[in-house]
Amino acid sequence: MCAVTAGGGRLVLWDVDRTLLYVEGVSRPVYEEAFLAVIGRPLERLADMAGRTDRYIITETLKLHGVSDADPLLEGFYSALGRAVRSRRDLLRERGFALPGAEEALDALAEVPGVVQSVVTGNTREIATEKLSAFGLDTHLDLEVGGYGDDATVRGELVRLARDRAQRAHGLDVPWERVVVVGDTAHDVAGAVDNGARAVGVASGGSGPDELREAGAAVVLADLCDTAAVVRALLATTAVGPSRR
Numbered sequence: 646m647c648a649v650t651a652g653g654g655r656l657v658l659w660d661v662d663r664t665l666l667y668v669e670g671v672s673r674p675v676y677e678e679a680f681l682a683v684i685g686r687p688l689e690r691l692a693d694m695a696g697r698t699d700r701y702i703i704t705e706t707l708k709l710h711g712v713s714d715a716d717p718l719l720e721g722f723y724s725a726l727g728r729a730v731r732s733r734r735d736l737l738r739e740r741g742f743a744l745p746g747a748e749e750a751l752d753a754l755a756e757v758p759g760v761v762q763s764v765v766t767g768n769t770r771e772i773a774t775e776k777l778s779a780f781g782l783d784t785h786l787d788l789e790v791g792g793y794g795d796d797a798t799v800r801g802e803l804v805r806l807a808r809d810r811a812q813r814a815h816g817l818d819v820p821w822e823r824v825v826v827v828g829d830t831a832h833d834v835a836g837a838v839d840n841g842a843r844a845v846g847v848a849s850g851g852s853g854p855d856e857l858r859e860a861g862a863a864v865v866l867a868d869l870c871d872t873a874a875v876v877r878a879l880l881a882t883t884a885v886g887p888s889r890r
């Protein structure tokens with residue numbers, strides 16, 4: 646028997662950067678510190694970060710510096726990135742903010758029965774947790790589950806992991822059509838639709854509305870300012886079909 650809760654379980658997976666919050670000018674110093682700590686020389690070039698996972702960014706950045714096998718260095722990098730971001734909590738608050746409507750959207754969804762909210766983000770779990778807590782956005786997000794940039798290189802894999810973890814932790818059976826990813830880039834959208842999950846695009850960051858739609862977003866919002874519209878979009882794209890008997 647399926648353990649679907651009354652009204653149908655739903656899993657809402659939020660992207661972090663430029664979907665829920667905005668931070669400018671912190672990644673570079675964090676990466677510089679971690680790179681120096683792990684590699685022992687200064688960072689010269691940083692790989693493209695938009696919509697990418699930390700694992701991918703580390704791997705590509707190392708290639709730019711002539712290091713072809715990143716795997717043995719990844720754990721050390723994740724720890725160094727975590728230390729570097731933890732020591733910059735004040736800088737995070739100084740250079741960032743919660744995007745308008747993000748907190749209200751999280752609050753509103755927390756009131757909907759059967760909804761579990763977590764994240765699928767390119768950030769490592771530690772960095773995501775630091776950022777979200779810096780702006781008070783972690784209250785309704787289950788960060789014990791989710792998919793993170795230290796789990797895999799490809800977004801689609803993070804979405805799969807996030808669903809597996811949420812199902813195990815919450816005793817839910819959430820079919821893919823009741824999983825929705827909310828994100829600002831075509832990478833976020835592709836990570837959802839590649840698995841058969843739904844995607845809601847928010848044109849507040851990396852990709853424009855057309856790009857998000859072309860990637861497969863069922864709905865594209867300009868931002869999260871209209872809480873009722875956000876909730877409507879997330880519930881409509883994961884609409885509960887005929888009840889299971």
Ligand SMILES: [Mg+2]
Pocket residue numbers: 660661662663664696828829830850851
């Ligand atoms: Mg993003």
